[in-house]
Amino acid sequence: MTAMSTARAASSAASTMRRVSLRNLAGHKVRLVLTVLAVVLGTAFISGALMFTASLSRTFDTLSESTTKGVDVTVTPDEATGRPLPLEIGDILADAPGVAKVNNSTQTTVVVSHDGTTLQTGGAPAFATAWYPGNDQVGPATTLTDGDAPVGDDQVVVNSSAADKDHISVGDALTVVDTGGVHEVTVSGIYDIDVDGGGFIGLMMEQDAYLSTFTDGRTATGFALAADPGVSQEQLKADVTTDLADAGVNGVEVKTGQQSADEQSDAIDEALSFVNYFLIAFGLVALVVGTFIIANTFSMIVAQRTREFALLRSLGVSSRQLTTSVVGEAVVVGVIGALVGVAAGAGLTKLIYTVIGSTGAGLPDTGVQATAGSVVTPLILGVLVTVVSAWAPARRAGAVRPVEAMRSGDMSSASSLRGRTVTGAVLLVLGVVAALAGVLFDDSGTGNRAVLVGLGALGVLLGTFLVSAAMAVPVVPAIGRVIGAPFRSVGRLASTSSSRNPRRTATTAFALTLGIALVAVFGMLGASMKASISGLVDNTVSSDLVLYGPSDGSFPIPTQALDAARDVDGVTEVSGFGLAPVTLGGTASDSIVSSGFGSGYFVGDPRVTGEVTEVQGSVDLTGEGFIASESAAQRNGWTIGEEVPLDTAVPGADAREIGTVALLGTYEDNDLLGDQVISWASIAPHMDAGEFGSGMYSQPMLFAAFVDGDIPLDDLRDRLEDATDQFIVVQVLTPSEFAGTQAVFVDQMLNVLYALLALAVIVAVLGIVNTLALNVIERRQEIGMLRAVGTSRGQVRRMITLEAVQISLYGAVVGVVVGLALGWAFLKVLAGEGLDTIAVPWGQVVGMIVASGVIGVVAAAWPAVKAARTPPLEAIAD
Structure with missing residues (x-):
């Protein structure tokens, strides 16, 4: 009987706590919506990625079935x-x-x-x-x-x-x-x-x-x-x-x-798997950013409900029951957010298909493919992330004693930051050491060094998060004093308010820090890639003009275009540079054309490019043979006149020896030419004989042609454009314009990455909105008192807006510093892969800091209005 009574009492208590949790969620719908949105965005991206690749797979399956x-x-x-x-x-x-x-x-x-x-x-x-x-x-x-x-x-x-x-x-x-x-x-x-x-x-x-x-x-x-x-x-x-x-x-x-x-x-499925992993990675970044938002939200909720928890504890509710209650609320938030995210992911997939359809791609409409994985995976991740994020606040809710909990306020703010700061400092130092080890140990191979820098980056980010609360104590008020100076007393109030709870400020700001840091890393990578390409072209190409195909590299230059260019009055020399699926003695070239696959070839004399310096023999490739860089010849033991085996290097096919070619000469190391270049006269007979298969490599793949003339450049360009206009795909460019076309690929890549990272920034903005909204609720009495002593609604709005801008600027500045430091480390590792110029996109850096201030203003719009509308007497009476 006693056991049964105990079971009934436990069941009754559990039922009561469930009702308390559900009523609390129902009574704070706005707070619930803002918290759910942080989950929705991350899960929508993951669900959308899975549905999109499943839908694409089904689309191409349908296309394959219909074409066969x-x-x-x-x-x-x-x-x-x-x-x-x-x-x-x-x-x-x-x-x-x-x-x-x-x-x-x-x-x-x-x-x-x-x-x-x-x-x-x-x-x-x-x-x-x-x-x-x-x-x-x-x-x-x-x-x-x-x-x-x-x-x-x-x-x-x-x-x-x-x-x-x-x-x-x-x-x-x-x-x-x-x-x-x-x-x-x-x-x-x-x-x-x-x-x-x-x-x-x-x-x-x-x-x-x-x-x-x-x-x-x-x-x-x-x-x-x-x-x-x-x-x-x-x-x-x-x-x-x-x-x-x-x-x-x-x-x-x-x-x-x-x-x-x-x-x-x-x-197709194998190719799409990379797209899948790529998109999911950015969805996970958004969820990681969301963890800070969710943790912050539940910390503030717990702080605001301390009196409620005290009453429940006084009535006999145990610590475990309180903890379970808060975790239960997190589960509800996670389930709702994930379900909405799955629905949003389906909508996102449909939208992408609509956009693709508008481009004229003509893909068959197979509908959105909602697989089990595209539904279950985001559900599990959404609930898991929410519960993990809410676990610490939930434990804090259950750990307080009834008498201590009778006072309101965020209990976490009263404890010392010393332990957190020391732990963060240790992680930060270890991260910096690991990253520097990856930078300095240049004999370890690019892969191993990148792993070290990656581990260091993880340590730096974790350490920054833990240290940022202590950093916020002096830095955020300093930012507040600078931007608040024109607003006098309101500015001073804002700088004081934002430093009251450094943990909350740091957690809210770090969501933005993480997004900005990733943007800074990719921005620095893109700027350095473009600077390296520009430097390579400046150092290796000095011909008057360059003939080049479509900017997206989708089609080579027709071989007849070289003949047309040679016939132009005023042209003194034309030389074409292409890619052939061959290796010399099993050795591939490494240039901007071949990238470690196959070897470059020249139709004509490579010296037309301008910066090819002979070391031994002759570098003229008008006849049969090949030339090599001085270092490649030494590395492979090649001597002038030596016959070297010519092997096929068609992807997916076995390598075969199809002849031999003689080394004609060597040149100083040249990034454009790479390790070795073969004459077209040595390649053409094998291409005509079908030695390179039946696919794209069975045809000449001319990358560019370099043209010199003896007439004014503008006249030469006009004549070349007229002569090559019939070939549709041929562009006539100056060397600097040619470098710019290579940078187009970088810009396209960066635009995709920035669009994906925008999701993390949006989540961070929601976090600032959420923090400010809950902060307004928590400071209801304070705001009411300010209104009672004569502070106008406009001044209250400005105060909340300034607080948001301080948090945004703090997160952005830390993100920029961390991002540029990590970008430098990764670029030092990639120096051996051709990225030998490190460039900082200062315009983008300034733009991100300015944009963060705008983000703060936008995020504060609703909470500031809500604060300004606080009835003074009602608020003081609470």
């Missing part, structure tokens, strides 16, 4: 060799048992211009391929909807989605550019194709004309087969494999259409 529709078997080059297939294999396949139709599935990447405008695809492909009449087509059905089938090498048919989007009609002229040159064609017809999705540009040309115009006329990248009625994909695969083996054909892969679709999907 009607294909029963594919025959492609063996991945081990990657060599293209002789066209004669098509005849063998046509005679194989069970084969109804065979199509050459080769596609050539192109750029298309219509009425002088280069057509954009929003990331979808633009290609030329062979036209097969409806009954002969293998794969998605194509149907002419207007005009006639193409005839000869000057007619094409265009897909209807591209024709509609770009206003192309039968009879229109198109300029088509591939890596070989320019082709002027006329649209003879418009066709529909049965695939899910649009956005692409598909030009189809009569079969023989396509092979002679856009390929080498001897090889194909693959064949697509359709089976006779009643023959399964597996049966056809077996029959074709046997037939090819009997004919002595090797170096091919035979797959069913379903296998090909599955492999495409697997490759």
Whole structure:
């Protein structure tokens, strides 16, 4: 009986505390919303990232399935060799048992211009391929909807989605550019194709004309087969494999259409996994920032409810029950925030798809894919982060004695900061030591040094957080005195108020510190990358002008553009610099073009670039051979005249020796040329023979061309632009403009990173709003007293606003200092990878500090109005 009574009493007490928790949450809806928002933003980002990648995966699966529709078997080059297939294999396949139709599935990447405008695809492909009449087509059905089938090498048919989007009609002229040159064609017809999705540009040309115009006329990248009625994909695969083996054909892969679709999907999923991890990382950053907000919020809530807790303790509620009650409130906040975050993530995914659709990419609409992981993962993380953040305040709520708790106020503020500060100082010193070790131990390898700096950064951030409360005691009032000076007594009140609770101030500010520090690190990385690129170009390129392809690097310079440039009156010399999938004796080059893959090649004399200094032999690459930097030649033991093995380096294929080349000369180390450069005369025969497979590396990949002339620069530029205008993709740039195009990639990367980091800053702003709002509630009597003695509403608003600006500026200044220090450390580690110039974006630094002040003003808007509206007599009576 006693045990049963005890159980009933415990159950009754638990039920009572649940009601107290729920009523407390219901009675403070605004406070609940602000706290929930901190959870919502982080979980929405994580949920959205998971849903977005799942949706993209499903979209591309659908696209792969539709593009392989009607294909029963594919025959492609063996991945081990990657060599293209002789066209004669098509005849063998046509005679194989069970084969109804065979199509050459080769596609050539192109750029298309219509009425002088280069057509954009929003990331979808633009290609030329062979036209097969409806009954002969293998794969998605194509149907002419207007005009006639193409005839000869000057007619094409265009897909209807591209024709509609770009206003192309039968009879229109198109300029088509591939890596070989320019082709002027006329649209003879418009066709529909049965695939899910649009956005692409598909030009189809009569079969023989396509092979002679856009390929080498001897090889194909693959064949697509359709089976006779009643023959399964597996049966056809077996029959074709046997037939090819009997004919002595090797170096091919035979797959069913379903296998090909599955492999495409697997490759896409693997590529998307990086995107997934990348986006989730930024969602976790937002959640980490949110932990400070949630912890601060619950600390203030506990402080404000001390009288309530005292009464509950006096009525027999145990410490454990009080702690459990506060944790229960945190669970509710976490669950609500995570559920709203999941819904917001779905909305975010839908919004992204809408934006992608507006670019004309034409992805099929498969809807938002809400997988179990995209729902469960953010739910668990949201609840876990909230509970962990609220645990310390919850324990503090349960630890106070009834009599001590009868006074209101934040109990944490009364305790000494000594222990926290000492611990923080130790972590800070250890972090600095680890980071400096990574910077100074330059024999340990970049990877190991980066790990040391990373561990040091973690120690610095943790140490800064713990020390920042003690730092806030002198620094925040000092900031307050400076910005508050024009406001006299109101400014003095604001500086005094913000230093009352250094823990609260430091925690609120650190949320902003973390976001600003990351922005500063990436900003410094970007500025240094751009400075390094500019310095590299300044030190290695002194030609008059540079011919360059699209700024996004999506298409090389057509080889015919070099011939056109040479024929320009006033041009004295032209030299093209490209990338070839080869190594010398297994050694790849390391330049801004190759980045450790393959080797650079020159069409012409590399000295046209301007800064190539001969050491031994000759660096003229107009004939066969290669040249190497002095250090690379010494490292590999190469001597002038020595024949070095030339090996293929096609990604995904085995390396093969395809010949030898002689070392013609050496040059002083040069970042643009890298370790070694091969002559085009040594590469071209192997490319013509199909030694480099059937993909993108089977065509010349000209990175840039360098031009010198003997006429005024402006005249030279005008003439070159006129001569190369037909090639669509070619830009004529000065060396400084050329350096600027390389910086475009850096700016694009930084814009993405800043957009993602903006989430952490938004969470920090919510934290300042939350802290100020709860602070106004806590200081209700004080504000009422100020109003009673004559302080106007405007002065109260200014006081709260100044407090917010002080907190924001403090967080921003600390963030900038920490971010620049960590950025310097990481850049010193990356110096060996080509980032040899460290630049500080001072304009951005000043901008961040100014913006933090604006953030403070914005964050204070609602709490300041709420404080100004406090009724003086009611507040004093509380």
